[in-house]
Amino acid sequence: MPERITPRKNLGQHFLTDRNILAAVADLAGPPADADVVEIGPGPGGLTRTLLARGLRVLAVEIDPACCRRLRAELGGEARFRLIEADARCVDWAGALAAAGWRLPAAVLGNFPYNVGTHLVRTLLPHRDLFTLVGGILQDEVVRRITARPGAADYGYLSLCCRYYAEGWAGARIRPGAFHPPPKVHSRLFRLSLRPAPLLPPELEPAFLALAGAAFRAPRKTLLNNLPAPEGRTAARRWLAAAGLDAAVRPGVLSLEQYLELTRRLAVEKALAAIPAPDYNGEDSQVP
Numbered sequence: 001m002p003e004r005i006t007p008r009k010n011l012g013q014h015f016l017t018d019r020n021i022l023a024a025v026a027d028l029a030g031p032p033a034d035a036d037v038v039e040i041g042p043g044p045g046g047l048t049r050t051l052l053a054r055g056l057r058v059l060a061v062e063i064d065p066a067c068c069r070r071l072r073a074e075l076g077g078e079a080r081f082r083l084i085e086a087d088a089r090c091v092d093w094a095g096a097l098a099a100a101g102w103r104l105p106a107a108v109l110g111n112f113p114y115n116v117g118t119h120l121v122r123t124l125l126p127h128r129d130l131f132t133l134v135g136g137i138l139q140d141e142v143v144r145r146i147t148a149r150p151g152a153a154d155y156g157y158l159s160l161c162c163r164y165y166a167e168g169w170a171g172a173r174i175r176p177g178a179f180h181p182p183p184k185v186h187s188r189l190f191r192l193s194l195r196p197a198p199l200l201p202p203e204l205e206p207a208f209l210a211l212a213g214a215a216f217r218a219p220r221k222t223l224l225n226n227l228p229a230p231e232g233r234t235a236a237r238r239w240l241a242a243a244g245l246d247a248a249v250r251p252g253v254l255s256l257e258q259y260l261e262l263t264r265r266l267a268v269e270k271a272l273a274a275i276p277a278p279d280y281n282g283e284d285s286q287v288p
Contacts, residue, residue: 037058042058121134171188173188232272236271
């Protein structure tokens with residue numbers, strides 16, 4: 001008799017049980033010939049079995065020992081299945097994929113744990129050499145922020161950060177009853193298709209993220225007021241004037257392309273050093 005698995009609140013576990021939604025998540029991987037899969041948080045293995053049934057190879061990363069015992073007992077003999085018992089936030093992805101012999105870039109799918117899902121997505125996105133997409137299920141409000149466009153109420157640092165690395169797509173909203181236990185919030189399908197090449201030279205990427213973090217630290221203030229040092233504000237004011245933008249423009253109005261241009265301008269004027277690195281302060285914050 002299989003071991004009974006009890007969802008653990010401290011791990012943010014809400015096991016997906018709806019077969020139609022499981023199929024919709026698996027669809028994000030595309031045809032079996034396209035990519036091997038990394039699955040985040042397989043739990044008792046509903047999505048894992050759906051992926052394996054489609055001929056995909058699955059490298060599953062699970063932190064819960066009870067779930068790992070169930071997966072080993074029921075899928076351990078499957079040649080296309082590998083399991084890593086670990087916190088997905090701490091995995092050496094290059095080493096794990098090489099050890100599994102997976103084709104690169106791989107697709108990352110999962111019913112992402114609500115308590116660390118945003119953090120996981122953000123740490124996976126920079127690995128464009130390892131992953132072709134990150135997709136699955138997150139809270140509805142998080143998916144809205146990930147895919148928001150300039151001018152939208154949900155547009156912020158997370159939107160800008162994700163769009164720098166990937167093209168985003170928001171899918172169907174998912175009712176709480178599709179999970180066990182039902183969460184208190186709605187969820188949504190999402191897919192982030194990673195860009196194959198960076199939008200900025202590698203040395204400017206940290207500066208772009210720092211600029212975005214500073215800009216959205218107080219979204220209701222003007223962009224200039226959010227920049228922390230006089231030299232940064234002076235350079236940004238000149239860029240705004242050259243771009244035909246009002247000096248009182250707020251951060252939520254500017255597009256990714258405009259933030260890229262501003263990063264380049266600040267680099268030319270040697271004003272980037274005045275912008276500190278972003279300080280990530282929570283899964284549900286608009287600020288890193």
